[in-house]
Amino acid sequence: MKKNVQFLLEPLSCLINASQNQTLLEALLEAGIDIDHSCGGNGTCGTCRVHIESGFDSLPPPNEVEAELRNELPFDSHERLACQNYAHEGLIVKLREKKL
Numbered sequence: 670m671k672k673n674v675q676f677l678l679e680p681l682s683c684l685i686n687a688s689q690n691q692t693l694l695e696a697l698l699e700a701g702i703d704i705d706h707s708c709g710g711n712g713t714c715g716t717c718r719v720h721i722e723s724g725f726d727s728l729p730p731p732n733e734v735e736a737e738l739r740n741e742l743p744f745d746s747h748e749r750l751a752c753q754n755y756a757h758e759g760l761i762v763k764l765r766e767k768k769l
């Protein structure tokens with residue numbers, strides 16, 4: 670049975686409902702959040718990077734796709750790809766400021 674989880678999205682202070690088998694990106698898009706995802710969630714563009722304000726240590730290490738991209742793009746120390754990480758109870762996720 671799929672467990673439902675909630676995580677907090679900043680700076681909107683918005684609680685996002687998701688199921689455990691949804692990526693953060695899928696959950697955010699389903700909630701109507703405007704988050705960049707140029708490659709469609711394939712882990713190749715880096716535009717879906719989010720800052721994990723709380724719960725960073727509870728996430729698994731980057732998978733192969735994310736690890737490869739981390740070698741190519743600058744990631745802040747608490748940034749992860751929303752498309753490669755699953756929704757997790759109690760996370761606090763902060764959207765990046767859109768760069769023009």
Ligand code: FES
Pocket residue numbers: 705706707708709710711712713714715716717718750751752753
């Ligand atoms: S949507 Fe492209 S890396 Fe996540």
